[in-house]
Amino acid sequence: MSETTVEHHGHQEHGHHDYKPHWSDWLFTTDAKKIGFIYIIMSFVYFIVGGALAGMIRIELATPKMDFVDGVTYNGLVSMHGTIMIFMWVMPFVAGIINFVMPLQIGARDMAFPRLNAMGLWLFNAGALVLLATFLLGMPQAGWTSYAPLSTLDKKEIGMDLWILGIQLLGVSSIMSGLNFIVTVVKLRAPGMTWFRMPLFVWSSLVVGWLMILAMPAIAVTLLEVFLERHFGFTFFGPAHGGDPILYQHLFWFFGHPEVYILIMPAFGIISEIIPVFSRKPVFGYKLMAWSMILIAFLSFLLWAHHMFSSGMDPRLSLPFMILTMIIGVPTGVKMFNWMATMWRGKLYLDSPMIFSLGFLITFAVGGFGGIILASIPIDLHITNTYFVVGHMHYVLFGGSVMAIFAAIYFWFPKMTGYKLNEKLALWHFGFTFIGSNLTFLPMHWLGMLGMPRRVADYDPLYANDNLMASIGGAIMGFGTLFLVANYFLTLRKKERCAENPWNSKGLEWTHASSPPSANNFDEIPIVTTDPYDYGVLTPPKAAKEAKAHG
């Protein structure tokens, strides 16, 4: 390990002094690492914007009366918060981290189609600009799901049109990224990198690519139909002329449910990368981990109608969708148990990425249980469209995806910049985020049980205390995020270069590329001879003795 460090050090220092990027280098870049970096920076900016919207929502909900914003603004805030967090924060962040890490992990120089990749990046930014324009021209009112009668009736509302066009651009961008991920993983692996020697993050990139190319076309068609109905008098969803609003929900959720797995699947990959490194043990049940991701992705296309139990669709459809939804809990549970089994009797190092991963395991488990509860028809009929759903969804997407994203930031930051983020500030960040998020989203579960509907600004005083608690939690969470921002700027100002492989990881991106990697990733393409997580395979004598003593 130390040899590698020395060997790369000179090269990287040289590269560091040599490299003076021109502004056009960033605008016109086709280098997956730069593209990934722009994705990550932009998505983080949008995360702050989406967080500010969430803060405004929580201020409004802190008291039962409508006293902070009016109803139209509140609808706009809710719609844009969901849209930004899903399409402009988690998805582009995922695209960015995959762009940066995945080619390095499979020993490739770049993505398979670097120019298409650049096109995807700038189409994403174009779509994001269109969506942000709604803040000036009027925010959409129909929520991030934009259910049909809401989105088709008010034809003068320009926010809705901007939303449709923005999402179309983002969708095209995602399809381009998805194609690139798949072909890169399939064709550009280094010699010796067989399918079952791929790191699990690479598996998750492959699966996300599949989900993107198969789910995104459905939303493209759905929004095309909404646009035609709004402006050109076509009928698809309007019941007055023979359309059916339930069709919208079918089409939307055929996209929407795989979309949820686009958001969570990379988190699975990230956690599977981090836990073995900080447990110094191979990941438990590697093949099962890969297969369970494939199974989850496959099943995610078959359970869209569990969002629609109360929509008025044919009730005979409900039961199969409920059963399939419960079945998807099995591979997900397999992953949870495998992560825990990876840590079992490992040598745990509680560095910041590992702390966030542990936080992920706890909050994601709560979110998953909420999902199983919501899947059963009799319960769902009572608590659908209540705050229970909001709580569940935020546990999965914030406690799951975003927690894993934070873990990824702390884990790969040294790889991207050559500097390590401050551990103490990271712990503060984790503390505030973990306590704040649970304080915010846990009360939502019993608020929903008590019957508080979602998407309301004005509610019964009965729910006041729990809502105040959630708002305080939101403030704590928002404050915690400042630690990450401060950490970022402080670390970049200090310019204290860390070790080439600060976590002692065995991934190709750490062992064979400098930090930050050179433009061509590797001086020589590595030849892969071993499995991805061979930690502690050569058991040191002391540990062997202990293991014997334990039986």
Place this chain on the structure above:
Amino acid sequence: MADSNSHNSSVTPYTHLGHTNPWPFTASVGLMVAVFGLLLVALKSPVGWMLTIIGAGVFLIAVFSWVTMLVREDIGEATGLTNPEFPSIGRWMVGFLILSETFLFGALFATYFYLRNHDQVYTGSLLHFYNLEGKVFEIWGLFPILNTIFLVSSSVTVHFAEEALRHGKEKLFQILLAITVVLGVLFVGGQVYEYYNFAVNEHFTPQVSTFAGTFYTLTTLHGSHVLAGVIVLTSLLVGSFYKSLSPKRHIALSVASIYWHFVDVIWILLVAIIYLRYI
């Protein structure tokens, strides 16, 4: 995890082609402006068309420059790949693209089946095959038959064009490719004429029923795919005069040909499902 080995012959040397390219960025900006323009058109703003045309122009120039650059440089080294199997990357790409497009058309066919079923349940009649005057209106006729002939035969000619290229018969290849392009243009022309006939002469506009809306959306989406194929094949034909294709470098044509066959298959499904209602 791995060892570097400089003497391994399976790794081809990396050719540096630079890590920047202005066209993806420019094309994206053009597309965004065009989209804004279209939005303004929908909102009946006077500058809408102007913005659309400017944006589309920028987009087309950028894509054209992108493609000609691809043609000029050696495609095998274009991405600086370490894998010598470059041609198969193109085939994988178009394969997955077709899969994605299948879901695109699938969602629209699903719309059609859903609304048809909805009609049967709620109105008792089959479909709203009516025009504005409420007369039953038959969409099958001369033009769909001609269009089917054009598209199916163009699939045959593009296949033999590829065969001719592989065997080095360059003149034959160019003639067959030109025929394919002409047939594609005839198809699009036939479609436009059909729309004109339906909307103006028969008063069968997209607004009259859910069926009409689905029909126009599906056929226009398919027609735009044909148009995209025509543009790709035309640029290959133009490029072939500058020796961009050869018996050893025919990957661009085989990718385009796979895509063309796919568009043909979708048309046959369209005829069977929408025009003839076999399914």
